[in-house]
Amino acid sequence: xxxxxAMKKDLTRQQYLDLYYYxxxxxxxxxxxxxxxxxxxxxxxxxxxxxxxAISVGxxxxxxxxxxxxxxxxNIGALLVKGVxxxxxxxxxxxxxxxxxxxxxxxxxFGDLDNLHIVSPISMLGDLIPVMAGVAIAGRYLGQxxxxxxWIGDGGSSTGVFHEGLNFAATQKAPFVLILxxxxxxxxxxxxxxxxxxxxxxxxKAYGIDSYIVDGNDVVAMYKTAKEAVDRARAGEGPILIEAxxxxxxxxxxxxxxxxxxxxxxxxxxxxxxxLLYEKFLISEKLLDAxxxxxxxxxxxxxxxxxxxxxxNSPMPPAEFAAEGVYCTGDDCHKxxxxxxxxxxxxxxxxxxxxxxxxxxxxxxxxxxxGGIAPIHFGDTPATTAKSEIEEKPAPKSPAKTxxxxxxxxxxxxxxxxxxARR
Amino acid sequence: MAxxxxxxxxxxxxxxxxxxxxxxxxxxxxxxxxxxxxxxRDPAVVVIGEDVGVYGGAFKTSxxxxxxxxxxxxxxxxxxxxxxxxxxxxxxxxxxxxICEMQFIDFIACCFNQLTNFVAKGHYLWNAxxxxxxxxxxxxxxxxxxxxSANPEMYFVHTPGLKIIYPSTPYDAKGLLKAAVRxxxxxxxxxxxxxYRRIKEELPAEDYTVPIGKAAVRREGRxxxxxSYAAMMHTSLEAAEALAKEGIEAEVIDLRTLLPLDExxxxxSVKKTNKVLVVHEDTKTGGIAGEIAAILCEKxxxxxxxxxxxxxxxxxxxxxxxTLEDYFLPNAQKVFAVAKExxxx
Numbered sequence: 001x002x003x004x005x006a007m008k009k010d011l012t013r014q015q016y017l018d019l020y021y022y023x024x025x026x027x028x029x030x031x032x033x034x035x036x037x038x039x040x041x042x043x044x045x046x047x048x049x050x051x052x053x054a055i056s057v058g059x060x061x062x063x064x065x066x067x068x069x070x071x072x073x074x075n076i077g078a079l080l081v082k083g084v085x086x087x088x089x090x091x092x093x094x095x096x097x098x099x100x101x102x103x104x105x106x107x108x109x110f111g112d113l114d115n116l117h118i119v120s121p122i123s124m125l126g127d128l129i130p131v132m133a134g135v136a137i138a139g140r141y142l143g144q145x146x147x148x149x150x151w152i153g154d155g156g157s158s159t160g161v162f163h164e165g166l167n168f169a170a171t172q173k174a175p176f177v178l179i180l181x182x183x184x185x186x187x188x189x190x191x192x193x194x195x196x197x198x199x200x201x202x203x204x205k206a207y208g209i210d211s212y213i214v215d216g217n218d219v220v221a222m223y224k225t226a227k228e229a230v231d232r233a234r235a236g237e238g239p240i241l242i243e244a245x246x247x248x249x250x251x252x253x254x255x256x257x258x259x260x261x262x263x264x265x266x267x268x269x270x271x272x273x274x275x276l277l278y279e280k281f282l283i284s285e286k287l288l289d290a291x292x293x294x295x296x297x298x299x300x301x302x303x304x305x306x307x308x309x310x311x312x313n314s315p316m317p318p319a320e321f322a323a324e325g326v327y328c329t330g331d332d333c334h335k336x337x338x339x340x341x342x343x344x345x346x347x348x349x350x351x352x353x354x355x356x357x358x359x360x361x362x363x364x365x366x367x368x369x370x371g372g373i374a375p376i377h378f379g380d381t382p383a384t385t386a387k388s389e390i391e392e393k394p395a396p397k398s399p400a401k402t403x404x405x406x407x408x409x410x411x412x413x414x415x416x417x418x419x420x421a422r423r
Numbered sequence: 424m425a426x427x428x429x430x431x432x433x434x435x436x437x438x439x440x441x442x443x444x445x446x447x448x449x450x451x452x453x454x455x456x457x458x459x460x461x462x463x464r465d466p467a468v469v470v471i472g473e474d475v476g477v478y479g480g481a482f483k484t485s486x487x488x489x490x491x492x493x494x495x496x497x498x499x500x501x502x503x504x505x506x507x508x509x510x511x512x513x514x515x516x517x518x519x520x521x522i523c524e525m526q527f528i529d530f531i532a533c534c535f536n537q538l539t540n541f542v543a544k545g546h547y548l549w550n551a552x553x554x555x556x557x558x559x560x561x562x563x564x565x566x567x568x569x570x571x572s573a574n575p576e577m578y579f580v581h582t583p584g585l586k587i588i589y590p591s592t593p594y595d596a597k598g599l600l601k602a603a604v605r606x607x608x609x610x611x612x613x614x615x616x617x618x619y620r621r622i623k624e625e626l627p628a629e630d631y632t633v634p635i636g637k638a639a640v641r642r643e644g645r646x647x648x649x650x651s652y653a654a655m656m657h658t659s660l661e662a663a664e665a666l667a668k669e670g671i672e673a674e675v676i677d678l679r680t681l682l683p684l685d686e687x688x689x690x691x692s693v694k695k696t697n698k699v700l701v702v703h704e705d706t707k708t709g710g711i712a713g714e715i716a717a718i719l720c721e722k723x724x725x726x727x728x729x730x731x732x733x734x735x736x737x738x739x740x741x742x743x744x745x746t747l748e749d750y751f752l753p754n755a756q757k758v759f760a761v762a763k764e765x766x767x768x
Contacts, residue, residue, distance in 0.1 A: 101550075124536050130505060134512060165503075168501055168503055
């Protein structure tokens with residue numbers, strides 16, 4: 001992966017500028033929050049996506065308006081792309097009464113079922129994966145042709161529910177795209193101490209689904225990869241995993257100076273700032289000049305000043321509001337009605353009992369992606385390799401098995417050797 | 424388990440998609456009818472769980488659903504309880520009303536986080552209702568051993584945002600399950616497996632629901648109140664009959680819903696009898712009896728003529744051997760003895 005390899009000029013001018021605008025907006029929103037944090041106006045923790053903006057923006061930009069996403073803590077950029085106002089992000093952090101959760105939760109922990117189609121995350125990592133798989137299959141059931149997307153970190157990819165969720169999504173062929181944001185650190189634990197894999201995208205093999213590896217600091221590559229994955233998921237190819245390689249430039253949260261990160265690593269990634277890289281590209285391709293850049297900066301400054309003023313002027317929630325809203329009180333509270341975009345009769349007897357509308361026929365047989373237009377493609381398992389492995393396993397006492405055993409023993413020895421070498 | 428014949432006959436009938444059967448039906452059949460009728464009524468209702476489709480559920484509660492409603496509405500899943508609850512929650516965000524099955528309710532511990540942190544908090548935190556039902560066979564007395572006999576209801580009674588139902592009769596099971604499906608909140612629905620094929624009841628042919636959060640007075644009495652639910656409700660009734668022979672008239676109240684608890688019915692009964700015995704099959708420490716004791720101290724201290732007493736299972740895992748399990752569980756003799764002691768006050 002070399003920076004900028006995928007930055008070929010084949011998006012529209014507007015798309016290029018949108019990606020730039022949202023990355024700049026993402027960073028400016030977070031810069032503003034750092035100021036608010038230092039002024040003690042942010043009630044709880046503040047998490048940064050500095051240096052990872054290309055992932056949030058590029059991937060969410062691949063979704064359509066009707067699609068659903070669920071952010072993680074470092075995906076403010078995805079929320080902005082989906083249409084969340086900066087004031088909502090500010091007010092969430094400041095625990096204001098006008099915030100989306102009206103002061104009941106902070107950070108990116110909010111959603112919007114009716115308009116923006118956003119599911120709120122919780123702090124327990126991986127839980128969103130089966131949830132978004134569920135949204136995806138419900139969308140298919142209702143005939144909505146939606147795709148769902150969520151993000152998970154390198155750290156979160158070790159949770160049990162990551163496995164349960166992605167495996168379930170795969171068995172259902174859910175139109176679901178999972179962005180595995182490998183920023184190399186889970187709080188203070190480096191990825192090498194979390195997962196014995198060079199590429200976390202390899203996890204996809206366990207679920208028989210396709211995966212991509214993409215340079216997470218290259219917003220165009222991120223967008224194109226996500227777009228291809230979203231298109232394929234929408235076409236019924238099932239869930240797709242994208243590993244976006246990047247780096248967490250700040251600590252886990254504001255309180256953490258992240259002194260455990262080696263200096264060389266930090267300076268390497270700082271030189272690969274996704275916004276600076278992209279700016280260079282835009283200027284060299286004559287998509288942006290100093291004047292255009294200034295206009296965008298002024299636009300963002302003016303917007304955020306207004307949004308910040310609004311947020312700061314919003315009141316704290318009244319104390320007794322704490323007791324409200326545990327239960328939905330019925331139709332007066334929420335009128336729950338699915339939006340059918342197919343004939344309901346298809347899922348009612350006698351039609352429903354005849355044939356399944358979708359099947360898993362041919363699924364899990366080793367069919368890989370053609371790669372298509374993906375800038376960096378990964379995850380194809382050649383059918384021949386897959387076959388021979390399958391044939392070797394079931395024969396209990398054949399020489400083939402001994403071969404397999406020897407192979408794996410050797411592999412273990414090599415792995416152990418390399419571990420020692422690293423120490 | 425005894426009496427499989429009855430359930431089989433009834434099962435075959437509903438598999439054809441008929442409404443309620445003529446003649447008494449088992450607890451199990453009542454549950455099946457509820458799911459069947461709700462799926463017929465509303466295409467938003469789907470069933471999801473392990474072996475619920477092709478096999479029809481480990482206890483055959485969903486037998487015939489797949490044939491009638493198809494693969495999209497009867498979803499066999501991998502052995503992944505968190506994925507079942509997570510997916511159901513996601514489905515509910517688009518307006519579906521999934522009924523999730525835990526093959527045995529003991530396995531609900533595997534999706535504890537998904538239920539307590541994700542599902543239960545959604546409405547309070549971000550105004551997102553999750554109309555899902557999680558149902559499954561619970562309870563002991565059938566020698567299922569420590570991992571197939573649990574009564575884990577109190578873990579969840581301590582979770583604001585959930586509703587907890589634990590019925591004791593086929594009529595209630597059907598009516599409450601239907602009410603749960605139509606409720607906009609996540610509802611946990613415990614089905615005592617000891618009752619599955621042991622009790623039968625004639626059910627109305629027409630559609631009906633039983634309101635969530637309302638207890639039922641099963642037996643009127645004036646000397647003491649026995650509060651119970653699920654299988655222990657029947658044990659309590661049995662004890663009440665024995666007490667009656669000794670001139671002690673016990674009022675037996677079936678709680679039916681543990682969250683929200685029907686305080687009104689409880690308090691009204693205590694006003695009348697002034698003595699309370701709580702009988703539950705859940706283990707003693709942290710059981711619902713403790714909560715009821717606190718409520719009575721707060722709201723009816725002056726009405727009490729004696730201490731709140733309780734009969735519950737031992738504070739141990741559910742043991743396997745029949746001798747051990749019998750010792751572990753409450754029974755009518757234990758209820759009778761404690762009730763007699765209470766009546767003396």
